[in-house]
Every structure is written in structure tokens, then in C-alpha cells.
Amino acid sequence: MATKALAAWTVNLTPSSIPASVQQAAKRSLYNYVSCAIGGSNHPTVTKAHDALEPFFGRPTSTLYGSGGKRTDAQHAALLNGPVASALLAYAEYNGSVSGPEILCALTAGIEASCKLGLAVWPEHYDIGWHITSTTGSIGAAVAVGKLMKLSEDQMAHAIGIASVQVVGLREMFGSDTKSFHPGRAAQGGLLAAVLAEKGYTSSESAIEAKRGWANVVAGGGTPQLQKYVGELGQKWEIEANAFKPFPCGIVCHPAIDAAIQLHHEMERKQFSLKQIEKIELVVHPLVIELTSKRKPKDGLEGKFSVFHGVAVGLLYGKAGPAQYADEVVQDSAVVSLRDQVDAESKKSLAADETYLTVYLKGGDKLEKHIQHAVGSLEVPMTHEQLEEKFIDQAALVLGAEGAKRASGLAWKIGEEEDVAAVLTKI
Known part of the structure; x- marks a missing residue:
């Protein structure tokens, strides 16, 4: 039962059970995310979406990165700021009492869920035209936010199921604004799933593995390898194989x-x-x-x-x-x-x-x-210094050179803070 196995693993994951190398990978992943969120914050794709949705914004609880301190409700912040991490940080600010280690633990859970499920339906899922970043992203976001919310195993299973029906992302959209919409909508959908599950909203408890469940529907005629990849949770960490892009393109x-x-x-x-x-x-x-x-x-x-x-x-x-x-x-x-x-x-x-x-x-x-292997690959990984150069290079276009350096310093420390919300409001 992949759905319940994923839920149980997530609920029982603790910061102390995560190896140091995995925690370091999570810290780098979060830092890189903040870098990209700031760098892309004034892109026309974002500004058009912001302007269209602004009349519907709710209580301003969560930061819009790169906006000079503007805030909106957690749902819209998750959408406008990007992928799994955007839902996580938006909820952390809304909640107001989340620590850095809790963030890194939840982020690790969300990334592992996204990657394991993606691998289980690869390559057929991608070959037929799904954009795998977002089709697995809603589940990853639900797992990550649900972990922060301290959902029970039963609630987590339902959150996974609610997220699994929010399949979004077609490769046909590459090169258009809607490509960027994919991961944002997935993050928003995952946050919605966790919030609904906390209040008792139900889904199928075999949403991932059922005959007409997520994996079989999106696998494109292939045979999902759920037992293999879900069975590896906590043994082989996909976040350590999460390379960072040195260039802002395919x-x-x-x-x-x-x-x-x-x-x-x-x-x-x-x-x-x-x-x-x-x-x-x-x-x-x-x-x-x-x-x-x-x-x-x-x-x-x-x-x-x-x-x-x-x-x-x-x-x-x-x-x-x-x-x-x-x-x-x-x-x-x-x-x-x-x-x-x-x-x-x-x-x-x-x-x-x-x-x-x-x-x-x-x-x-x-x-x-x-x-043979490009910079940014697992074989030629970006160094901390290269990640910082990337952060400052793209954030400076929005915040200026000094603002970018300041944001970089704050972003590196998120995983160590007692109160993450207090730091996020300064970025």
C-alpha cells in the first residue's frame, strides 16, 4: 500500500533520523529555492499572475519574495512563489512557530515523496507529455506541509490522496507562461490538500496505487514501480541526487x-x-x-x-x-x-x-x-561558492547588489533558526 506507506514514513520522520549529508542537501536545496524565487519574482509570468489575482488575495500572512516585503495569504503565496518549498514556507509564516530543523525535515519529506513517485512512473509518464515537476509536486507539497502540520498517518494518507487528484502540467506548455504556472499550482494544490485533510476531508486510502489511482492513470501504459521506490524511503535519499541548475533554462x-x-x-x-x-x-x-x-x-x-x-x-x-x-x-x-x-x-x-x-x-x-558531464550535474556539482554566485547574480536584478548579499546570508541560515517566520519576513 504505497499511499499508507508514504504517509507512515513521513509522519515518523524526525530531524534526528535524517543523516547529516541529507540535511546538508536540504539546506542547499532551500537556499537555491529562495535564490530562484527572488530572481524570478519580477518576471512577467509572475507579475501578470499577481496582478490578475490581487483582487482575490486574503489576509496577508506570507511573504512574496523579491517584492520588497509585500505579503499575501498562504495559498496565493504558494502559487506565486513556486514549487514544494513555496507551500512549505508560506505555511510556516502563516503558522508563525516553526523552526529551521522542522522546515528542513518537512522539505526533505516533500522532495523524497515527489522524487520517489516520479521515478516510479518514469519514463512513460514524461514521454506521453506530462510535466513531471508539477504532476508529482502537488503530492510533495502536501507531504511537506502535512509534516509541518503534524498530521496523523490517517490524515497524511488523505492529504496525499487529495493532492493526487490535482494533476497539473503538460509539456505542450513549455515556452509559455503556463509552464511556470505548473509548479506554482502544484504547490498551491498541495497546501490545499493538507489543510483539507487536517479538518477530516477524505480521499481514497489507496490513491497512489489503486487500479484507477494516480500511478496507473499517469504512467502512460507503463508499469509503475511503486514497491521499489516507495520501499526505498529512508534508505536511499533522492534529495542527495538533486542537482542545481547553474543556468536559468532547460x-x-x-x-x-x-x-x-x-x-x-x-x-x-x-x-x-x-x-x-x-x-x-x-x-x-x-x-x-x-x-x-x-x-x-x-x-x-x-x-x-x-x-x-x-x-x-x-x-x-x-x-x-x-x-x-x-x-x-x-x-x-x-x-x-x-x-x-x-x-x-x-x-x-x-x-x-x-x-x-x-x-x-x-x-x-x-x-x-x-x-562529459555538465557543471551542476552530480558528477560536477555546484560548490557553495557557485551557489552563492548564482544567488547574488539573479537576486541582484531584483534587490540590487547589497540587497542580494543580505538575502543570501539570511537564506543560508533558515535551517538553523528557532523562528523561521521572523527570518522570512526580512528576505
């Missing part, structure tokens, strides 16, 4: 961007000019072309699904941060010209995070880079 683009940035620096060392580039050849895994093949992105959002744009800005700027995905950069003539020189070929023999990039120069010279 993760399958990252090897190509990594290669382009390295070649940018090599061209500088050898004093080659971008004007000398004759053509650019890229060899990638087929999934890269399937997911990020937008040759002529019209704005920053579409640029995130263009491996061609990623290579172009990597070569041109030696960076691929939020600033390089601004609308004006995507439309810049120099970027467009370089982007048009990129030819991409897919090979099934390559790993998903592997790429070959070759820059041919006028006169016969060429530069080559093979990326």
Missing part, C-alpha cells in the same frame, strides 16, 4: 552552454575574435533537440528552450545567467547572428548530459570542447 541545454562558456574563455586566451567564427557545430543527445530546438526564440521565455541561444550567449558573454535571457538579449542582432551559425546534430550514443561543441574559425583554426 537543463538539457546545460552541457552545450558549459562547453560554449569554456570556449569563450579559450578564445579570449588565444585572442580570437567572435568575428572570426565561420560556423559552429554542436552534437547533443536527441532529447536536447526534442525539448530545446527553438531556432528563432522571440523572447526570453522561448530563449530558455533554445539550445542555439544558450550556445550563442555562452560564446558571446562567457555567461548564461538571467541577464542573458532577457528579451532584449534574445532579440539582440549580435546574438541572433551567432545563434544562426549554430548547427546541431543529435546522436543516441551520447549521454543526456554530454555534448561536443566545435567552433570553426576563418583561416582553418578550430576550437573543440567535449563535455
Whole structure:
């Protein structure tokens, strides 16, 4: 019984039962989340949603990150701030008496639930078109918030069931505002599920594993491996395999961007000019072309699904941060010209995070880079320093350099605080 097993494991999880390495992974995950929430807070996707929903906001209990201290009700904060962690922190502020260790424990539970269930229906679930971040995210958010609420095993099972019917997210929406809606809505739905369950709202107690339950419905004809992955809870921790994205775009683009940035620096060392580039050849895994093949992105959002744009800005700027995905950069003539020189070929023999990039120069010279594992992967993880650089790089666009540094310091300490709400109001 996967539903009850997940509920029981979550309810019985304690901070002291979580290995130190897992706690560290949770701390890094929370820090990275705050970084992204602030960095994306003034994106048009967020501001449009905020402006549309503002007339319906309730009692202001929870912070909207990057807004200069604005607050709204927990449900809307969960939606506007993003994924599992947004529901968790929104409820923590609403509750007002949650400690850092409790937050890290609940976050770990939510991430483990999302990842284990996602793995149980992978890859068929994703292949038929579900956006797995959000289709498992509502359950993860319900588990995380339910843990903070100290739900009983029975209540937790019902929360999981209520969340399981809130399946949201289609890959067709990638490149549009609705892609961002997916994880926010999942967080909001998970919070709703936990709140309902606490008051006795019921669902199927076999919501995950039943013949017509979540796993079998969303598995796309595949055979869910629930027994394997749910059985691993507390033994193999998925949060330790949770890599962080150094670039704000589709993760399958990252090897190509990594290669382009390295070649940018090599061209500088050898004093080659971008004007000398004759053509650019890229060899990638087929999934890269399937997911990020937008040759002529019209704005920053579409640029995130263009491996061609990623290579172009990597070569041109030696960076691929939020600033390089601004609308004006995507439309810049120099970027467009370089982007048009990129030819991409897919090979099934390559790993998903592997790429070959070759820059041919006028006169016969060429530069080559093979990326076996991209920066940000488990094999080449981002260091604390790189995470801080990422935080400040994107938060500074919203808060300014000093504000970003201050927020970074506060975010690192969330997991250690006696009163998390008091810290969150300062970020």
C-alpha cells in the first residue's frame, strides 16, 4: 500500500533520523529555492499572475519574495512563489512557530515523496507529455506541509490522496507562461490538500496505487514501480541526487552552454575574435533537440528552450545567467547572428548530459570542447561558492547588489533558526 506507506514514513520522520549529508542537501536545496524565487519574482509570468489575482488575495500572512516585503495569504503565496518549498514556507509564516530543523525535515519529506513517485512512473509518464515537476509536486507539497502540520498517518494518507487528484502540467506548455504556472499550482494544490485533510476531508486510502489511482492513470501504459521506490524511503535519499541548475533554462541545454562558456574563455586566451567564427557545430543527445530546438526564440521565455541561444550567449558573454535571457538579449542582432551559425546534430550514443561543441574559425583554426558531464550535474556539482554566485547574480536584478548579499546570508541560515517566520519576513 504505497499511499499508507508514504504517509507512515513521513509522519515518523524526525530531524534526528535524517543523516547529516541529507540535511546538508536540504539546506542547499532551500537556499537555491529562495535564490530562484527572488530572481524570478519580477518576471512577467509572475507579475501578470499577481496582478490578475490581487483582487482575490486574503489576509496577508506570507511573504512574496523579491517584492520588497509585500505579503499575501498562504495559498496565493504558494502559487506565486513556486514549487514544494513555496507551500512549505508560506505555511510556516502563516503558522508563525516553526523552526529551521522542522522546515528542513518537512522539505526533505516533500522532495523524497515527489522524487520517489516520479521515478516510479518514469519514463512513460514524461514521454506521453506530462510535466513531471508539477504532476508529482502537488503530492510533495502536501507531504511537506502535512509534516509541518503534524498530521496523523490517517490524515497524511488523505492529504496525499487529495493532492493526487490535482494533476497539473503538460509539456505542450513549455515556452509559455503556463509552464511556470505548473509548479506554482502544484504547490498551491498541495497546501490545499493538507489543510483539507487536517479538518477530516477524505480521499481514497489507496490513491497512489489503486487500479484507477494516480500511478496507473499517469504512467502512460507503463508499469509503475511503486514497491521499489516507495520501499526505498529512508534508505536511499533522492534529495542527495538533486542537482542545481547553474543556468536559468532547460537543463538539457546545460552541457552545450558549459562547453560554449569554456570556449569563450579559450578564445579570449588565444585572442580570437567572435568575428572570426565561420560556423559552429554542436552534437547533443536527441532529447536536447526534442525539448530545446527553438531556432528563432522571440523572447526570453522561448530563449530558455533554445539550445542555439544558450550556445550563442555562452560564446558571446562567457555567461548564461538571467541577464542573458532577457528579451532584449534574445532579440539582440549580435546574438541572433551567432545563434544562426549554430548547427546541431543529435546522436543516441551520447549521454543526456554530454555534448561536443566545435567552433570553426576563418583561416582553418578550430576550437573543440567535449563535455562529459555538465557543471551542476552530480558528477560536477555546484560548490557553495557557485551557489552563492548564482544567488547574488539573479537576486541582484531584483534587490540590487547589497540587497542580494543580505538575502543570501539570511537564506543560508533558515535551517538553523528557532523562528523561521521572523527570518522570512526580512528576505
